[in-house]
Amino acid sequence: MKTIKNILATIGLIALSGLFIFAMKKSTDEAQLSNASKSANETRPVKDYNVYALSVPESLDFANEAVPLKNPDILERMDRELLVNTYWQSNGLLMFKRAAKYFPIIEPILKKNGVPDDFKYLAVIESGLTNAVSPAGARGVWQIMKTTGRENGLEINSNVDERYHLEMATEVACKYLLKAKAQLGSWTLAAAAYNAGNAGVSRRLEEQGVSDYYDLLLGEETGRYLFRIVAVKEILSHPNKYGFNFDEKDLYTSVPTYKVAVDTAVTDFSKFAKNFGINYKILKLHNPWLREAHLNNKSRKKYSIDIPKEGYYK
Known part of the structure; x- marks a missing residue:
């Protein structure tokens, strides 16, 4: 009886060893297949989505003032903003949708005040055409600071804040831009001053001995400012060229x-x-x-x- 038990135990051990070896081989084979599949996936090109380099247009302008694209530094900076704003697709589509709703309100106010139509794109990059609040305390579509608003006749307190009133805020933006243009001499510099202040832009022009925005060495935000405006203008003016597809029914409209x-x-x-x-x-x-x-x-x-x-x- 003991001999039979020993034989059976030996047979059991052999069977278990065989099962273990089989399981290990299967696991190794599966791991090799998985790694091979993973490697193939990593090297396989994505066929359903493509990202293309963009061709910067031969000529671009802001308020009929040419962007000097023959300057290699200017060309690279313009290319950057076109790429960033083209391939931020969700934000791009929202720009088109909101522009359809708010540009008809902004455009006639700019025209009435003698401010170039291109400044509507400044509002887009300032706030995304929303009632945004900046860390510095600027508010509304035009991102007006409290001091600037009050100096230009807006009521601003905890009960009423007319920086959120689109028509009134657009009027204030026009006043600021007209003053900046008179002081600095160009619409491009006036736009830069909307970001950095009249005094700030004037000081940098004097310090660096230049008279043109595109010749100034500026910080990151103001240095990108005009290029972002021009990029948004170009994209919103030519949606199909930059891959944006929508129908009229997709755009937002104002409620009368x-x-x-x-x-x-x-x-x-x-x-x-x-x-x-x-x-x-x-x-x-x-x-x-x-x-x-x-x-x-x-x-x-x-x-x-x-x-x-x-x-x-x-």
Whole structure:
């Protein structure tokens, strides 16, 4: 009996050894196949997506002032901004969508003030055409600082902040740009001053003994500023050329509104909104310059509040 048990135990050990060797071989074979597959995938070209170098146009301008593309430094910097803004596709599509909604508001104000139409692209790079807030405290589509806004007649406090009023903020931007153009001599420098300030640009021009933006050595942000504007202008003007595909129905549109004059305090904008068949959220969407749920208006100032026409919010 003991001999039989020993024989059976030996047979069992042999069987287990065989199974172990088989399992190890299988595992090794599978690992080799996996590595081979991984290696093939790493070297196989991606056929469904391609990234192309872009050809910088032979001529570009901002406000009819030519970009000196024959200068190799200028050419490289322009190429960079075209690449960055072309291949940031999601942001690019949002630029097209928002531009369709907000450019029709901005364009006539620029024209009325004698500011070149190209400055609408400055608003795009400043805020993405949103009511952004910068770390420095600039606010709204035009990214106006509190001091600049107040100097140009905007009401800015915790209750009302007219930097968020697109029409009024565009008027202030025009005033600033016209003053900068008169002081610095070109629209290109006026645009740079919108980023770095009139005094800052004037000081650098004097320090470096030059008179042109493209001859200045500037910090990263202001140094890229004009090139970003020109790149956005080029891309938004030629969507198909840069690979952006959309239909008219894909773009955002403005909801028609009418204005309601208010020259008293409003204690509750939720109740105020209901009087016009809308809710508080819709009221604030169309009047982001109203910063609180009520209007103080101790001075009995006359405000115009935008109310969407009936039927657009259901």
